[in-house]
């Protein structure tokens with residue numbers, strides 16, 4: 171029988187109070203990408219976004235606000251930023267980090283559910299949603315909300331992962347936790363392949379650009395930290411964690427000390 175997945179498509183209380191209470195678990199995952207990939211994700215993202223002049227910008231599901239600090243050199247000054255997240259802890263971190271940059275014309279924030287945004291229609295020139303829509307119980311409703319608050323000449327920039335993303339890593343998880351909700355669960359909710367039809371239903375034009383990257387990991391501890399930051403390993407007992415450690419170590423041994431992991435990440439640029 172298929173088990174439910176609090177990470178994908180939503181257990182709102184789990185996401186708000188456990189997974190994203192603060193940025194600790196997300197940072198364990200981000201570390202793998204930063205340490206073993208190109209390491210320029212947010213700067214790359216910022217060079218792809220067609221920044222309108224002097225715009226009002228909304229980020230839905232802003233997390234710890236990393237994009238606005240890490241890609242500052244690629245983001246034009248003069249933006250009026252509104253940051254929103256389901257988690258007060260994440261929002262607080264984001265506001266502190268982004269305000270401290272002194273790069274933006276204004277920075278405000280609000281706890282908000284992506285499925286019910288507390289903003290009027292046609293409010294923003296640019297709406298950003300990075301790695302968030304797959305958490306929603308009803309991602310099509312989240313997409314409709316992005317389109318609703320966007321001005322008629324605005325742009326929505328939406329990031330998610332595709333089917334090949336981290337497949338070698340998730341295969342290790344499946345070996346140790348057979349039948350548990352796998353990574354493809356969240357890709358079924360809103361991945362590059364499943365999300366595109368939802369975006370096309372809400373926007374007149376949708377263009378996808380992929381971010382080419384792959385990971386060449388050399389420290390098993392980093393892979394273990396990644397897997398144990400999400401269900402089911404985040405609540406697993408010591409025996410299961412030991413089994414996972416053995417599976418990770420075996421994967422590194424098979425690669426002569428290196429574990430290669432595929433990435434499949436993309437950015438949709440959407441216009442009404």
Ligand SMILES: C[S@@+](CC[C@H](N)C(=O)[O-])C[C@H]1O[C@@H](n2cnc3c(N)ncnc32)[C@H](O)[C@@H]1O
Pocket residue numbers: 185186190196230231232233234235236237254255256257260282283284285299300301302305306
């Ligand atoms: C994977 S993180 C991405 C954070 C950030 N966009 C980034 O790229 O670093 C997903 C974020 O979406 C937020 N989130 C999850 N469900 C949400 C919802 N229903 N409404 C708003 N934010 C939500 C989480 O709290 C978390 O901060």
